[in-house]
Amino acid sequence: MMGGEFKKINLSESTFWYLVVALLTIISLWPIWSVRFPPMQDYPQHLSQVQILSEYSNPDYDYKDNFSADLKPVPYATFYAITFFFSKFLPIETSGKAAISLYILLITFLVLRIAHQPKVDSIPWGVLLLFPLAFNQQYFLGTINYLFSLPILLLSLIGQKNIIKGEGGFRAAFIHVLWILALFFTHPFTFLVFIFLSLTNIILFCKKHNDFKRILPHICVAVFLFFVWFFTANPADVSALPPEAKGFRWMPFNEILVYYLYIFTGMLWYDGPDSILIVLWISLTSITVLSLFKHHNGDKDYLNKYVFFFAITTIGIFILPFAKGVFTFINLRLTAVSYFFLAMTVGRVNFKGISKIIFIILLAAIMLHSVAKQRHISNDIADIEPILKKIPPQSSILALVFNNNSPELDRRPFDPHITDHHYYYILIGGGILNPYLPDSPLFPVHLKAESVFPEPGGYMPHMFKWELHGAYYNYFLIRGLTKGVLPYITKKAVLVERSGKWLLFKKKI
Numbered sequence: 001m002m003g004g005e006f007k008k009i010n011l012s013e014s015t016f017w018y019l020v021v022a023l024l025t026i027i028s029l030w031p032i033w034s035v036r037f038p039p040m041q042d043y044p045q046h047l048s049q050v051q052i053l054s055e056y057s058n059p060d061y062d063y064k065d066n067f068s069a070d071l072k073p074v075p076y077a078t079f080y081a082i083t084f085f086f087s088k089f090l091p092i093e094t095s096g097k098a099a100i101s102l103y104i105l106l107i108t109f110l111v112l113r114i115a116h117q118p119k120v121d122s123i124p125w126g127v128l129l130l131f132p133l134a135f136n137q138q139y140f141l142g143t144i145n146y147l148f149s150l151p152i153l154l155l156s157l158i159g160q161k162n163i164i165k166g167e168g169g170f171r172a173a174f175i176h177v178l179w180i181l182a183l184f185f186t187h188p189f190t191f192l193v194f195i196f197l198s199l200t201n202i203i204l205f206c207k208k209h210n211d212f213k214r215i216l217p218h219i220c221v222a223v224f225l226f227f228v229w230f231f232t233a234n235p236a237d238v239s240a241l242p243p244e245a246k247g248f249r250w251m252p253f254n255e256i257l258v259y260y261l262y263i264f265t266g267m268l269w270y271d272g273p274d275s276i277l278i279v280l281w282i283s284l285t286s287i288t289v290l291s292l293f294k295h296h297n298g299d300k301d302y303l304n305k306y307v308f309f310f311a312i313t314t315i316g317i318f319i320l321p322f323a324k325g326v327f328t329f330i331n332l333r334l335t336a337v338s339y340f341f342l343a344m345t346v347g348r349v350n351f352k353g354i355s356k357i358i359f360i361i362l363l364a365a366i367m368l369h370s371v372a373k374q375r376h377i378s379n380d381i382a383d384i385e386p387i388l389k390k391i392p393p394q395s396s397i398l399a400l401v402f403n404n405n406s407p408e409l410d411r412r413p414f415d416p417h418i419t420d421h422h423y424y425y426i427l428i429g430g431g432i433l434n435p436y437l438p439d440s441p442l443f444p445v446h447l448k449a450e451s452v453f454p455e456p457g458g459y460m461p462h463m464f465k466w467e468l469h470g471a472y473y474n475y476f477l478i479r480g481l482t483k484g485v486l487p488y489i490t491k492k493a494v495l496v497e498r499s500g501k502w503l504l505f506k507k508k509i
Contacts (some may be wrong), residue, residue, distance in 0.1 A: 017123045020360055021111055024131040027367045028104045031374035032097050036385070037423070039377035040100075040142030041415060044422035045438060047096040049445045050080055051425045054087040061429055062394050066451040067437075069444060075229055076442040078186040079144045092426055100144065106151040107134050113158060114347060125356055126288070126346030132366045133339040135374075136263050137332070140414060149190035150336055152183045154344065156194055160201060161305070164215050176218060184225050189333055195222050197309060205305060248321040251331070256318055259413060260335055266373065267409045277369055284362040288346055291355045306348075310341035373408050377416055380406055383500030384420045384477075388427050390497045390504055391475050396453070397424060398473040399436065400461035403480020403501055418458060421477050466492055476505040 032038055055061050056069045063069070071080055079099055086095035107130050114127050130151075138146050159176035183191050198219045202212060251259075258269045264281045266274025313334050320331040351359050391397065399421040405411040419436075435455035437447050453472035456463035461478075462485070476493055479501050493505035 013123060017115070017125075020128065021108060024128060024363065024367065025104060025108045027364065027371065028107070028131055028134065029101055031371045031378070032100050032104070035375055035378035035382075036093075037378050037381040038097065038100060039140065039374040039381065039416065040144070041140060042142030042419055043096070043100075043144065044426070045419045046079060046142070046144055047083070047092065048422040048425040048437075049443060050083040050087060050095070051092050051429070052445045053080065053084050054092065055429065066448055068446050068448055071444040073185060074442075075185060075188040075191065076145050077444070078148050078182070080444050081185075103144070103147050103151070104134065106148065106155075107131060110151040110154055113155060114344070117158065117162075122350055124347035125351040125359060126349045127343055128360070128363055129343035129346050130340065132363060132370065133263065133336075133343055135367075135370045136336045136339055137259065137267065137413065138336045140267060140377075140409060140416070142419075145187045146190065146333065146336075149183055149187035150340055152179060152186060153190050153194055153337065154340055155179050156183055157197060157201075157309075160198060160215060160218065161205075163218065164201065164205060173214075173218070177221065180218065180222050180225075184222070184229075188226070188229070189330075190337070191222070191226055193313075193334070193337060195219070195226060198222065200309075200312070204308070247324070249323040251322045253318065255412075256331065259332055260314075260317060260338075262410070262413075263339065266369075267414065269410055270412055271407070271410050274369075277366065280362055280366050280369065284359065284366070287351075287355055287358050287362065288349055291351045291359070292349045294352075294355075306341055306344040310338060310345050313338040313341055377406055377408050380408075380500070381417065381420055384417075384423060384502050385427065386499045387477065387497050387502045387504045388421075388424050391424065391428060391477075393428055395475050396473045397421065397475045397477055398455065398464075398469065399458075399477045399479075400456070400464055400481075401458070401479045402461050402482060402485070415459075417479055420479075470507065474507055476507070478503045478505065 037044075052063050052067055053069050053071055056063050056067070071077065071084060073081075082102065083095045083099040086098050090098065111127050111130055115124055134147075134150075138150075156176065156179040159172060159179055162172050163176055180194075183194055198215075202215065202219070262269065264278065266277040268274050317331050317334045317338060320334070322328065322331055324330065401418055401421075404415040404418040406414070406416045409416055435447070435453050436458045437445070439446060454469050456465070456469060466488075470492060475496075476489065478489070481489065481503050489505055493507050495503060496506045497504040
């Protein structure tokens, strides 16, 4: 026995459980620390924000001349605040990796928290699915604050379940409020999902009047926080949008389905799915279904709740719009939430004997496959390092990314090299890197008006014109330059460096 938990489990099995959790945690952290550049699409622009924040008052840089910086305790601030704190003691690249590692450690904490829930009398081997599902589409897209919010969402709902049942007293209620606040400061979309699922909890699972009374104040706090922020922060200005962009936009059903299946096909479909990974997932599904019918867990209330949450979030992916005005990826963000509830549901399946061993081996194989993919992407990103080191500090640079694809990721939703050039801030420092710094009010750093230069658009490098854009930049960082464009570029610029698919040109004087 261990602290009153796992009451019907012998010591050797519980020890094996902790060893497996530790092993999967190490495998999850491996691709973060074993490479120079994490394989996350938007990570460079997020980390560059922290670099500017941490060196904003440094006279060696020109950040104050070109940027406004203001880190506030508002939604979407978690990654910036944590990494900024780490940067006081660690180099900026190490600080970023330490912050990403907290996402994995939150997954580990969530797994252990589920295992130590009251009335859990068998080890929930199925929740180990959270480890491979942690490396979902949002991970490769690099939406770090959203990733942080996923385990916090489930920890908040677990705490809510205990409060409804009257377990834990004041301590449980206080911790639950802390999780709510953490979720609020991490990501507004996930916070809204939490409010919706909380109201669902009240309607479907509050069986007694006291259950309702215990949880109502917490939900009121959450609703109050969200609406105060939403109506006072002006999170997006839609006035400049054309009429057709202000409405709802939906995705075709088949494209949504493909996106949902990406995690099981190696983040590939249109460019050819990963057959090895598909076989691994089919094998894992088969052993799970077999164990479900052979060793069904009797805690039906716990099982049905997360089956319902899994079903409702999955349905939401297919019926919600992709975008409303400037807010995009509305339905697709729910994909990761659905995956996490799937793991919670499988957590109630009893794996015993050889089935348990096969399940663990398949999990480890899927994760090692993901590690290999991440390392390949990271090696591609590393091609930009020798290019950036040829650019002097405090230079004005325009990135023209004609080819932002990777053979490891489908080219439709993923653009793994579209923000690589932001590493200039991190490796070199200073400078007006490019005009593509995000202008969303959710970000703490923005270009000042006088430093916003004309640009062709991050996804429209072919629109570059010397007469419109050339005068504002000294260096041109180009990936995937075609032969047809090369003569136009070399009319007024000379090649300085080549690395992989990257070319660096300097404007002729």
